[in-house]
Amino acid sequence: MVFTFSQGLLVTRKAPELIVPERPTPREVKQISDIDDQESLRFQIPLLFFYKNDPSPSMQGRDPVKVIREAISKALVFYYPLAGRLKEGYNRKLMVECNAEGVLFIEADANFTLEQLRDDLQPPCPYLNQLIYDVPGSEGILGCPLLLIQVTRLTCGGFIFAIRFNHTMCDAFGLVQFLKAIEDMARGERSPTLFPIWQRQILNARNPPQVTCIHHEYDAINTNEVPSDNMAHKSFFFSLKGIKALRNQLPFHLKDCSTFELLLAFLWKCRTIALKLQPEEIAKVCCIVNVRGKRYEMDIPPGYYGNAFTFSAVCSKAEQLCKNPIGYAVELVKKAKAQMNEEYIRSAADLMVIKGRRIKFSTRGNFIVSDLRNVGLGDVDFGWGKPIYAGTAGAVAVISFFTKYQNKNGEPGILVPICLPQSAMERLQEELKGLMIQGSAEDLCNINQTQIFSKL
Numbered sequence: 001m002v003f004t005f006s007q008g009l010l011v012t013r014k015a016p017e018l019i020v021p022e023r024p025t026p027r028e029v030k031q032i033s034d035i036d037d038q039e040s041l042r043f044q045i046p047l048l049f050f051y052k053n054d055p056s057p058s059m060q061g062r063d064p065v066k067v068i069r070e071a072i073s074k075a076l077v078f079y080y081p082l083a084g085r086l087k088e089g090y091n092r093k094l095m096v097e098c099n100a101e102g103v104l105f106i107e108a109d110a111n112f113t114l115e116q117l118r119d120d121l122q123p124p125c126p127y128l129n130q131l132i133y134d135v136p137g138s139e140g141i142l143g144c145p146l147l148l149i150q151v152t153r154l155t156c157g158g159f160i161f162a163i164r165f166n167h168t169m170c171d172a173f174g175l176v177q178f179l180k181a182i183e184d185m186a187r188g189e190r191s192p193t194l195f196p197i198w199q200r201q202i203l204n205a206r207n208p209p210q211v212t213c214i215h216h217e218y219d220a221i222n223t224n225e226v227p228s229d230n231m232a233h234k235s236f237f238f239s240l241k242g243i244k245a246l247r248n249q250l251p252f253h254l255k256d257c258s259t260f261e262l263l264l265a266f267l268w269k270c271r272t273i274a275l276k277l278q279p280e281e282i283a284k285v286c287c288i289v290n291v292r293g294k295r296y297e298m299d300i301p302p303g304y305y306g307n308a309f310t311f312s313a314v315c316s317k318a319e320q321l322c323k324n325p326i327g328y329a330v331e332l333v334k335k336a337k338a339q340m341n342e343e344y345i346r347s348a349a350d351l352m353v354i355k356g357r358r359i360k361f362s363t364r365g366n367f368i369v370s371d372l373r374n375v376g377l378g379d380v381d382f383g384w385g386k387p388i389y390a391g392t393a394g395a396v397a398v399i400s401f402f403t404k405y406q407n408k409n410g411e412p413g414i415l416v417p418i419c420l421p422q423s424a425m426e427r428l429q430e431e432l433k434g435l436m437i438q439g440s441a442e443d444l445c446n447i448n449q450t451q452i453f454s455k456l
Helices: 064-078 114-121 172-186 240-247 259-275 318-323 326-338 342-354 422-434
Strands: 002-006 009-013 017-019 028-031 044-051 085-088 094-098 103-110 147-153 159-166 231-239 282-290 309-317 366-371 389-392 399-406 412-421 445-447 451-453
Touching (some): 017 064, 044 114, 064 147, 064 159, 159 172, 231 240, 240 412, 259 282, 259 318, 259 326, 259 366, 259 412, 259 422, 282 318, 282 326, 309 318, 309 342, 389 399, 412 422
Parallel strands (some): 103 147, 282 366
Antiparallel strands (some): 009 103, 044 159, 044 389, 085 094, 147 159, 231 412, 231 445, 282 309, 399 412
C-alpha cells in the first residue's frame, strides 16, 4: 500500500505480519498486577525512534528491517507474554493467555530522508498513521496483539522504528527493557543482558484489601469533561536557559526544587488559566511516580517490566492556583511527592480491587504528566547508533510527557506535547508568555505549529 502525506513524500507498506517467538515458549495464563490492571491504563500508546545511517562495523550493508524482525522473534522467547493476548477473568481481572500468537510487524519504505522531515521529527507527529499503520482490529485491549511495530526505511539509509504498546502490560521502563533485549539480539547475543522478571504479584492488592489513603488522582471531581473534538496539539520546547529564568521567579526556599517539579507546576498553572475554570472549581495535576528502587521498599527486582508507578495527585481551587505566584504550585507538588510511600502504593492497588477496576481519572481540570527523560528511550541502539529523537508521538488526551530534546540550533532542553481545545490552546500560549520574565520569553519557550486532530 502506498500513501502520500506531504509534498510528494511517500510511504509504501507491506502487509502486516505476525512475529512469533523463535523457539517454543510456555503455554500458560499469567495474571497481571492490580497496578497494571486499572481502567486508566487500558489504552495503547505509540512511540517513535528516528535513526540516521550510522551503522556499526558489524551492521555495515545489513538491512535494519531484517535485523530487527529477527531480533524481535528472538527477544520474544524471553518476553513470551508479550506475544500472547489479554482476556478478562472474574471481576474484570486482566490476564495474559501466553499462546505465542505473536506481535504485529510492518515493513515499509519511504521516498524521503530524515533531513526532509525537518521539524516533523518532534511531536505532534502529523503523519503518525503512515509510520505506524493502525491495523484494523489491532487497537483494542482484549484479544488483540500487545505490540504493533513498524520499521520504515528511508532513502538516506536511515530508518524510523515505531512501536505501539498496550499500557497494561508495561510502563516506559518496562518497554525500554524489552527494546534493549531486541538490541541485544540484534547484536548477536544469545540472551538479554537484563533477564526479564514477571512476579506481578508484588504489586497486587492485599488480602483483604483496605484503602488507607486518600486518592485524589481518581476523584471524579468535575462532571463537565474536556470535549474530544476540535482539539489543538502543540509541543513546547523549554531551554535550559529558560528554565533557569523561570527558577529565578521562585522564593529562596524553593529554588532547590527539581526541574520536573518546577516545570510541572508552571505548566499546571498556565494550563488551568487557559481552561478558564470557575474560581471554586478544582484543578488537579497528577505526576507519575516510579516506585522502583530502594526509596519505596517495594522489593521490585531488576528485570521487572510491568507497570511500577503510581499517580501523585495535587489539588487546588482554580482561583488560588491562578492568582498565586508560581511558588504556590511548586510547594503543592513537592508536598504531594514527599507523601508518596509504600502504604500509598499498596492502598492504590487495594482501591482497584474494591472498585472493580472501574475507576479512572477525570479529564476536565486534570493534567497528568509523565517524565520520560531518564527512562532510556534515547539509548536504544539496534546497531545504527542512538536515535536523534526518541519519545512519544505526542500527548494523549490530558496526559503529557517530558522528553529530552535538542532543537534545530543544537540547544538541549525539554519538549512537552500538550492537547487542549483550540481556544484554550491559544490562551495557553499567551499565558506562557505572560508568566515569563520580561525579555526572556524566547529563551524559555519555543512553540511549534499547531496540529488539529480528533484522535491520536
